[in-house]
Amino acid sequence: MIRTRMSAVALALLLAGCHSPQVDKAPASLTIPAQWRDGIGPDSPVEGFWWRNFHDSQLNRFVEQALRYNSDVLTARSRIDEYQARVTAADSALWPTLDASLGVTRARSQSAATGLPTHGTRYQGGLNASYDVDLWGATRRNIDAARLSLAAQKSAAAAADLTVASQAASGYITLLALDAQLRITQSTLEARERAYQLAKRQYETGYSSRLELMQSDSELRATRAQIPQLQHQIAQQENALQMLAGSLPAPVARGGTFAALTPLPMPSQLPSSLLARRPDIVQAQQTLLAADSTLAASRAKLLPSLSLSASGNYQDDTLAGLLDNPLRLWSVGGSILAPLLNRDTLNAQVDVSMSQRNQALYGYESTVRSAFREVNDSLDAIRRLGEQLTELEAQEQVAQETLRIAHNRYRNGYSSFLDELDAQRTLFSTQLNVVQTRNDLLLAQVDLYRALGGGWQVK
Numbered sequence: 001m002i003r004t005r006m007s008a009v010a011l012a013l014l015l016a017g018c019h020s021p022q023v024d025k026a027p028a029s030l031t032i033p034a035q036w037r038d039g040i041g042p043d044s045p046v047e048g049f050w051w052r053n054f055h056d057s058q059l060n061r062f063v064e065q066a067l068r069y070n071s072d073v074l075t076a077r078s079r080i081d082e083y084q085a086r087v088t089a090a091d092s093a094l095w096p097t098l099d100a101s102l103g104v105t106r107a108r109s110q111s112a113a114t115g116l117p118t119h120g121t122r123y124q125g126g127l128n129a130s131y132d133v134d135l136w137g138a139t140r141r142n143i144d145a146a147r148l149s150l151a152a153q154k155s156a157a158a159a160a161d162l163t164v165a166s167q168a169a170s171g172y173i174t175l176l177a178l179d180a181q182l183r184i185t186q187s188t189l190e191a192r193e194r195a196y197q198l199a200k201r202q203y204e205t206g207y208s209s210r211l212e213l214m215q216s217d218s219e220l221r222a223t224r225a226q227i228p229q230l231q232h233q234i235a236q237q238e239n240a241l242q243m244l245a246g247s248l249p250a251p252v253a254r255g256g257t258f259a260a261l262t263p264l265p266m267p268s269q270l271p272s273s274l275l276a277r278r279p280d281i282v283q284a285q286q287t288l289l290a291a292d293s294t295l296a297a298s299r300a301k302l303l304p305s306l307s308l309s310a311s312g313n314y315q316d317d318t319l320a321g322l323l324d325n326p327l328r329l330w331s332v333g334g335s336i337l338a339p340l341l342n343r344d345t346l347n348a349q350v351d352v353s354m355s356q357r358n359q360a361l362y363g364y365e366s367t368v369r370s371a372f373r374e375v376n377d378s379l380d381a382i383r384r385l386g387e388q389l390t391e392l393e394a395q396e397q398v399a400q401e402t403l404r405i406a407h408n409r410y411r412n413g414y415s416s417f418l419d420e421l422d423a424q425r426t427l428f429s430t431q432l433n434v435v436q437t438r439n440d441l442l443l444a445q446v447d448l449y450r451a452l453g454g455g456w457q458v459k
Contacts, residue, residue, distance in 0.1 A: 025354060025357070025358070048454060048455075049455070050165075050449045050454050050455025051063045051165060051168075051169045051449075051455075053262075053264050053455060054169070054173075054261050054262065054442075055256075055260070055261070055262055056172075056255040056256045056260070056261060057255040057256075058172075058252075058253050058254055058255025058256070059169060059172050059173075059255055060255075061255075062168055062172055062241065062245060062252070063165050063168045063169055063172075065245045065246075065247075066164050066165065066167075066168040066244050066245040066246070067161055067164060067165060068246075069245055069246030069247070070164045070244060070245065070246055071246065072160050072163075072164060073157070073160050073161055073164050075160075076153075076156055076157040076159075076160035076161075077157050079153050079156070079157070080150070080153050080154055080157055082153075083146070083149055083150040083153045084150060086146050086149065086150070087143070087146045087147055087150050089146075090139075090142050090143045090145075090146035090147075091143055091146075093132075093139045093142065093143070094134065094139055094140070094143070096129050096130060096131035096308075097129065097130050097131070098127070098128070098129045099127070099128045099129075100127050100128075105124070128309070129309065130307065130308065130309045131307070131308045131309075132305060132306070132307050132308075133305075133306040133307070133308065135303070135304075135305065135306055136300035136303045137296070137297075137300055138296075138297045138300035138301055139297075141293045141294070141296045141297035141300065142293070142294070142297045144290075144293040145290045145291075145293035145294045145297065146290075148286050148287075148289045148290035148293060149286070149287070149290045151282075151286045152282075152283045152284075152286035152287045152290060153283075155279045155280070155282040155283035155286060156279070156280075156283045158279035158282075159278075159279040159280045159283060161279075162279060162450055162453065162454070163450070164244065166446055166447070166449065166450040167244055168241065168244055168245065169446050169449075170443050170446050170447075171237060171240060171241045171244060172241060172252070173258075173261060173439060173442045173443060173446065174237060174439060174443070175234065175237045175238065175241065175252060175254075176254065176256075176257065176258035176261065177258055177435055177436070177438070177439035178230060178233055178234045178237060179234065179254070179257075179258060180257070180258040180259070180435045181230055181432060181435050181436075182227065182230045182231065182234065184428070184431045184432060184435065185223065185226050185227055185230060185428075186227065188223055188424070188427075188428045188431075189220070189223045189224055189227065191424065192216070192219055192220045192223050192424065193220060195216055195219075195220075195407075195417075195420065195421075195424065196213075196216045196217060196220045198410075198411065199212055199213050199216040199417055200213060200216075202417075207413060208416075208417060212416065212417040212418070215417065215418070215421060216417060216421070219421060219424070219425075223428075238250070238251055238252045258435065258438070258439075261442055264445070264455075277452055277453035277454060278371050278451075278452070278453035279453060280367055280371070281364075281367055281368055281371055281453075284360070284363055284364040284367040284368075285364055287360050287363070287364070288357070288360040288361055288363075288364045290360075291353070291356050291357035291359075291360040291361075292357055294353050294356065294357070295350070295353040295354055295356075295357045297353075298346075298349050298350045298352075298353040299350055299353075301346055301349070302343070302346050302347070302350070371451065374447070374450075374451035375448065375451045375452060377447075377451075378444050378445075378447045378448035378451050379448065381440070381441075381444035381447070382441065382444045382445060382448065385437060385440050385441040385444055386441060388437050389434065389437045389438055389441055392430060392433050392434045392437055393434060395430050396427070396430045396431060396434055399423070399426045399427040399430045399431075400427060402423045402426065402427070403420070403423040403424060403426075403427050405423075406419045406420040406422075406423040407420050407423070
């Protein structure tokens with residue numbers, strides 16, 4: 001008899017261990033490069049408050065406000081509480097379940113001896129316990145998956161912080177750049193108003209033609225028309241920044257000027273450290289590990305399970321009697337359950353878990369590749385824009401001198417107004433290009449901070 005039972009258990013184990021997966025495990029295809037394409041990047045530990053490197057007090061205040069009140073940041077942090085609760089729920093599966101019951105029954109019956117109705121009260125109490133033995137580690141794997149998912153969510157919250165901080169810094173820098181463009185335009189407008197008055201005097205005294213006067217007037221009006229457009233862009237940028245910080249549309253205070261913003265120089269590093277710096281990479285890695293644990297748990301469910309149970313019950317006519325001796329009737333038992341008829345469902349779940357694991361692997365590799373691309377793009381942009389800015393600043397100095405010479409020649413009657421007008425246009429365009437290129441350079445610096453998962457310290 002015993003041998004027959006053991007044979008049945010062995011058969012169940014054999015059947016449970018048979019699984020023909022329809023989804024294959026995807027191999028890793030990612031190779032970490034030995035160095036950056038440009039051979040540079042930070043090697044110091046992550047600096048959390050990297051935006052302070054721009055040395056603008058209002059920028060610091062605004063970024064910190066966004067990190068406190070931005071809805072995306074708050075949502076990501078709230079998910080941490082959700083996943084913490086999931087870990088607690090998963091941990092509880094390791095412990096036995098214990099249920100207690102207490103009931104009372106009031107009944108009216110007829111006495112067999114006297115034939116008269118009688119009334120009685122009956123108290124019932126019970127205590128039931130059960131425990132699923134984690135023979136193959138399925139429960140522990142589910143706990144591991146829950147904890148890894150929690151770690152991934154914490155990294156997701158850190159990634160949200162990094163993204164919002166980058167958006168706030170970029171938006172504030174762009175706002176200062178728009179302010180600088182507005183000041184340049186207003187200064188140019190004042191210069192063209194003076195030029196128009198000079199052209200008007202020259203025309204009235206007969207030293208210049210009406211054509212030159214009309215050209216000066218046209219250029220003046222064209223410059224004046226750009227100011228409302230810039231003011232509108234500034235208002236839009238302020239509203240977007242306030243929304244990012246969890247506020248309603250309102251003006252944004254400035255802490256300094258656009259020219260005062262100073263980016264950091266770049267030290268060197270190995271690219272492998274990027275894997276530990278970027279929170280989205282850490283999140284993808286934890287998600288992959290969680291998927292591996294979930295896959296192992298799904299496979300363990302194909303094997304037989306062992307369940308233990310115990311119960312105790314007692315009935316008494318009084319509550320005091322019930323509480324004095326609550327367990328007069330009891331039972332203890334155990335059972336082994338092997339999946340047989342539902343094996344297709346369990347096999348399908350293994351395939352689902354395998355597919356989710358493969359998706360997590362592809363997501364992790366894609367995240368890493370994107371990170372290296374973003375870093376290299378930012379590094380190249382910083383270098384190229386720095387070179388472009390140097391040339392534009394030199395061109396601005398030349399354009400200022402050209403305008404000075406052209407203005408003096410026109411005022412003294414040695415050249416036409418067209419020469420001065422051309423010099424004005426060149427200087428105005430160059431000044432705007434300098435501001436735009438410097439803004440692009442600073443935004444590339446912010447992108448590099450984001451791509452590297454934070455700031456760094458210059459050694």
